[in-house]
Amino acid sequence: MQASVDIDTGEALTERQKAVLDAALRLLVEEGDQLTMTAVARRASCSKETLYKWFGDRDGLLTATVQWQASKVRVPPVDGKGLTLASLTVSLARFASDWLKVISSDTSIALNRVAIGRAGPIRRKDGNDDLGAIVLENGRFALARRLKPVLEAGRQAGLLEFSDAEAAFRTFFGLVARDVQIRLLLGDRLELTDAAIGGDAVRATQQFLALYGAKTGPQGPLEPDDLRSSRPEI
Template identity: 40%
Template sequence: MPTAAFDIATAPPDAAPEFTQRQQDVLAHALALLVEGGEKALTTAGLARTANCSKESLYKWFGDRDGLLAAVVAFQASQVQFPSDAGATADAGTFRKHLIAFVKTQQTVLFGETSLALNRLSIANSGSGQNRLGHLLVARGKNMIGTRARTLLEAGRRKGLLKFDDPDEAYQVLYGLAIGETHIRLLLGGTPTDREKDLDTLAQTAVDRFYRLFGV
């Protein structure tokens, strides 16, 4: 497992960084600081104290503060799980199960309080001209998940399990079916309905509808 600093400038958009268990624990503390107190609360000194680690370790693992913020966003986005191409396309039933699992984890992450808080914080800073968090949420969150999701869909197409011309369009349809307006409503302070709390059914329904459009 890598221990070098996480470099957002050189990491490809579909890269899911691997963190050691200790690094994951530290990033979980960093997420809590960020959500509770905003960007100003995320300092190396404060994180070192909260996570009971040295500032030297933080610099070794994540580089400067921008690198730490990038790692935090990438860590949160990595909670959306993807199967390997080989596992996802073993057969039609397996691929469909993996697609449902992906949709459910995406819903779990995006509808969760941590992601909602990060997005609200970014929106609050959107007029400042220095919204680093917003940039990172797009580059290391939305774009990373979208790139890997399109790769998954294209693997299904190559296997003859899906049919579509434009992978971007296909993913946008899947995203709309899976996330819909629920994410916006939750961002605005709404509470999930009983139906929206049943992510198993929501994910299954989204994929069923997706297959009506793009299934073979």
């Protein structure tokens, strides 16, 4: 299933169209799913006729908006050469921190909300828009694609021990996200300061290493303090 999203995203969009999609995105964050075509047109200072001409219908606009946002968060893959326990730990903590920042951002919450709201058991009309697949593909699965090479490199370097990279990834995912995403999606006020995110990232990383770190050599696990200095502060 996992959907196509093949012809990747931000292609064949004029600057004006990108501006319109940005307006739709802002509106989505502010108003949730019940954004209207009229509101988008007004916010973007364009006519509804143009919206329909460009995106077909409301579904098309929603899909294009989600894909547009997805195309903006592309990140370069991390290379795992010259891996040491320290650099692996830093990499994992950075992944964790980045992921927590993503799932706690207004944009991510809004996008996940609309995708979940439209992921009902019975899809309307013909076109399987499948916003959920797009969000999943650019969220959870994108994270897995980026993180797994790091895990594999860690295993190659004798720093990690696991038989199933997918299972290891999912454990890392669980240790990082815990109940944060579902609580935010359900409207729980949950303030995540940068400091809290950094601390959680370090904790998740330490826990992951405790579970999957290779038990070789005399050096014990890093202390959290060894990490704290290296996490991004902004």
